[in-house]
Amino acid sequence: MRRSHSTALVADAPSSEPASVQAPAPVMRTEFDFELPRGFVDADGVVHKAGTMRLATARDELLPLYDARVQENPAFTTVVLLARVITRLGDLSRIDAQVVENMFASDVAFLQDLYRRINSEGHTRASVTCPSCEQAFAVDIAGGRLGES
Numbered sequence: 308m309r310r311s312h313s314t315a316l317v318a319d320a321p322s323s324e325p326a327s328v329q330a331p332a333p334v335m336r337t338e339f340d341f342e343l344p345r346g347f348v349d350a351d352g353v354v355h356k357a358g359t360m361r362l363a364t365a366r367d368e369l370l371p372l373y374d375a376r377v378q379e380n381p382a383f384t385t386v387v388l389l390a391r392v393i394t395r396l397g398d399l400s401r402i403d404a405q406v407v408e409n410m411f412a413s414d415v416a417f418l419q420d421l422y423r424r425i426n427s428e429g430h431t432r433a434s435v436t437c438p439s440c441e442q443a444f445a446v447d448i449a450g451g452r453l454g455e456s
Contacts, residue, residue, distance in 0.1 A: 337362045338394065339425050343414040347396060347406060355397025360418070363426050367391045376404070389418050 338361045346356035371377045371387040383404075390404045399406065407415065436443045 339421065341418075341421055343410075344417050345411045345414050347399075347410050347414065349399065353398070355399055358396040359394045360392050360421060360425065361394050363388070363392050363422070385415070385419060389415070389422065392422065393418070 338359050340357070340359050343356045343358065346354040348354050367388060370391070371384045374383070374387050376383045377387055386404050386407045389407045390402055393402045393407070396402050396406065407418075410418075
């Protein structure tokens with residue numbers, strides 16, 4: 308007994324809608340591009356602004372606790388943690404604690420906020436209200452240039 312291919316698809320479909328109408332499963336986003344407000348200036352004077360941060364794992368948050376620098380000064384936790392989750396920054400071949408230590412404070416604050424948003428809230432969008440017209444809208448704070456949507 309021979310079944311046609313289309314009959315098998317209809318019989319196996321989990322809903323009454325045709326298979327081509329069903330929405331694809333959402334893809335989990337694990338990396339987020341950003342652009343630093345000022346940028347990291349390397350030893351050659353090159354400014355690196357564009358980068359990528361990945362979602363943190365439990366290991367990322369636990370390992371800094373064993374770091375001697377963190378044990379001496381708990382404020383160093385941020386430096387070690389950011390160095391673990393930033394996967395790309397401009398043309399740098401390696402991002403380590405020394406890179407994060409030498410960033411401008413405003414860039415570190417930006418990265419801390421981005422880290423918090425993507426790891427606790429799951430996105431980089433923020434609700435804002437225009438001070439002139441009072442229109443509410445969402446913006447992506449993960450980078451980009453002013454005026455881009």
